[in-house]
Amino acid sequence: MQADNFEVLQKLLKQRSGLVVSPEKAYLLESRLMPVARKWSVKGLDELVALVRAKRDEKLLQDITEAMTTNESSFFRDTRPFDQFKSVVLPQLMEQRASRRHLRIWCAAASTGQEPYSLAMVLHEERVRMNGWRVEILGTDLSTEVLDKARDGVYSQFEIQRGLPITYLVKYFRQDGDKWLLSPEIRQMVDYRPFNLLEDPTALGRFDIVFLRNVLIYFDRPDKASILGRVAKLMPSDGVLYLGGAETVFGISDRFKPVEGQRGIYQPTSDAEPSSAGRQAAAF
Amino acid sequence: MKTCLVVDDSRVVRKVARKILEELEFACDEAEDGKQAMDHCMVTMPDAILLDWNMPVMNGIEFLRALRQMTHGAEPKVVLCTTENDLNHIQEALSAGANEYIMKPFDSDIIQNKFEQVGLL
Numbered sequence: 001m002q003a004d005n006f007e008v009l010q011k012l013l014k015q016r017s018g019l020v021v022s023p024e025k026a027y028l029l030e031s032r033l034m035p036v037a038r039k040w041s042v043k044g045l046d047e048l049v050a051l052v053r054a055k056r057d058e059k060l061l062q063d064i065t066e067a068m069t070t071n072e073s074s075f076f077r078d079t080r081p082f083d084q085f086k087s088v089v090l091p092q093l094m095e096q097r098a099s100r101r102h103l104r105i106w107c108a109a110a111s112t113g114q115e116p117y118s119l120a121m122v123l124h125e126e127r128v129r130m131n132g133w134r135v136e137i138l139g140t141d142l143s144t145e146v147l148d149k150a151r152d153g154v155y156s157q158f159e160i161q162r163g164l165p166i167t168y169l170v171k172y173f174r175q176d177g178d179k180w181l182l183s184p185e186i187r188q189m190v191d192y193r194p195f196n197l198l199e200d201p202t203a204l205g206r207f208d209i210v211f212l213r214n215v216l217i218y219f220d221r222p223d224k225a226s227i228l229g230r231v232a233k234l235m236p237s238d239g240v241l242y243l244g245g246a247e248t249v250f251g252i253s254d255r256f257k258p259v260e261g262q263r264g265i266y267q268p269t270s271d272a273e274p275s276s277a278g279r280q281a282a283a284f
Numbered sequence: 285m286k287t288c289l290v291v292d293d294s295r296v297v298r299k300v301a302r303k304i305l306e307e308l309e310f311a312c313d314e315a316e317d318g319k320q321a322m323d324h325c326m327v328t329m330p331d332a333i334l335l336d337w338n339m340p341v342m343n344g345i346e347f348l349r350a351l352r353q354m355t356h357g358a359e360p361k362v363v364l365c366t367t368e369n370d371l372n373h374i375q376e377a378l379s380a381g382a383n384e385y386i387m388k389p390f391d392s393d394i395i396q397n398k399f400e401q402v403g404l405l
Contacts, residue, residue: 079400157369157387161394165401166374166385175371 001026005049009033009064012052016065017142018198018219018227032067039063066143070218073111074162076118081213081242081264086122088262089240093208094130096238101133106207108197108231109215110139113150113190114159117182119211120189121168138204140195147192153182197227206234214244221252228253232268241266285311286404287328291321291344292336292365297388301334301365304392308405318342322350329356332404334395335382337366337373345380352381361402365390 009029013019021029029045037048040060052060076082097103107116116139123135141147160169160180173180195201197215210231216224231241232255241256242265243249249256249266256266288310290301302312310332315321317339324330333351337344344364351357361383366373369387377385384398399405 079397161387161390161397163397163401166378166382169385170371170374170378 001029001045001049005046008049008052009045012061013065013068016061016198017069017196018223019065019068020218020220021068028068033064036060036063036067062144066145069141069143069146071111071143071146072214073114075114075160075164075168077115077163077213078245079163081211082118082122084262084265085119085209085242086126089209089265090122090126093238093240094133097208103133103135103209104205104207105135105137105209105211106204106234107137107139107211108195109212110141110147110150110192111143112146112155112159113139113153113192114155114163115139115211115213116150116190117153117186118163120186121172123189124172124186135189137190138207139190139192140204141192142194142196144194147194150190150192151187153187155180155182198223201230201234204234206236207239208236209240209242210235211242213242214247216243216247216252225253229255232256235268237268237270239268241268285309286332287311287313287330288332288334289313289315289321289324289330289360290334291315291318291339291347292334293317293339294336297336297365301395304395305334307392308396308399318344318347318350321347325351325354325357325360330360332399332402333360333362334365335362337364337368337377345376348377348380348382361399361404363395363398363402 006026010021013021033045033048037044040048040051042048042051093103105119110116116137120137123130139150157178160173172183172186174183195204212231216227219227228249235241245264255269257269259265259267288305290298290305290312292298292301293316298314302314305312313324313330315324319342322342335344335348344366348362362381363384363386364377364382365386365388367388374385383402386394386398396405
């Protein structure tokens with residue numbers, strides 16, 4: 001690919017999704033954008049860029065952006081955050097929200113739905129204890145294509161073997177040939193909406209728990225800081241932010257602080273919005 | 285070091301599973317069928333058993349039911365690893381006392397993940 005065409009794609013991706021593609025990752029453009037080139041009936045990436053320059057077609061730009069996003073996901077990914085959610089975070093927040101009995105959870109990189117559905121299954125298991133509670137789970141992703149798959153709740157044998165405990169498979173899935181269909185009662189617990197993390201999330205509302213796992217790694221440092229700043233504004237001071245195992249707020253943002261003794265979870269710092277109950281941040 | 289008994293009538297599957305489990309720092313023994321596995325468990329009860337379903341002499345489910353009746357037979361975590369991939373078989377395995385279930389083909393990530401889920405890692 002010609003250098004100036006590489007720069008066009010590089011700028012386009014940074015601008016639309018925050019994705020930073022360094023020259024040594026140029027091979028990723030080749031491998032992921034060739035299917036887009038074929039879809040748009042052009043021979044290669046130089047021709048694809050020529051089409052971008054000529055048409056500025058929104059659907060074409062969206063296809064390019066979506067093809068470059070990484071959609072790796074699995075049920076109960078890394079196990080520990082979900083154990084922690086069930087045994088530490090949820091009981092604590094239920095105590096703190098006992099009067100209004102309402103929780104809002106945001107999975108900010110929902111991909112094909114495995115993360116929000118894992119939370120939905122955990123919450124469904126707790127339904128007796130949570131009787132009378134209203135729990136909303138919102139899953140967002142940049143890619144509308146993966147959100148369509150998330151809404152369908154249809155997974156391959158390969159996908160359901162990645163992290164899903166067998167007892168949950170038996171309880172919450174139905175088999176249809178070589179596909180596994182998630183039960184409507186779990187699917188109905190999650191709403192999906194396309195959302196770009198580079199945009200202002202205020203319209204999504206406020207959240208008690210935010211899962212922002214394994215997505216910051218794709219952004220440069222200024223974008224990471226601004227995303228964390230915007231997320232902090234949506235959370236009460238006793239809210240909980242989950243990051244991926246290889247991610248941290250250290251050296252990036254002072255809007256969150258780690259929760260002592262709980263790896264991978266953070267709470268907004270005291271200059272963030274006050275908690276809904278008017279209390280100080282909880283000690284987990 | 286934790287111990288795992290790999291029970292499968294396919295030498296290739298045993299070899300692949302053994303390699304994966306040894307990388308996860310398990311000391312492995314092998315058995316070709318349920319009867320051999322039972323003989324092994326009478327002498328040494330492993331921490332984990334990776335168990336095929338269809339085998340000659342004594343199949344995986346027959347072995348599992350017999351194992352769970354033995355003294356200390358409730359202790360090993362048993363992960364079925366089989367080509368049987370329908371809900372009825374899965375439910376039968378869980379009723380017989382399986383802790384987890386892997387549908388072949390498998391890879392190292394799936395084995396690692398399932399062993400984590402049952403608390404072996």
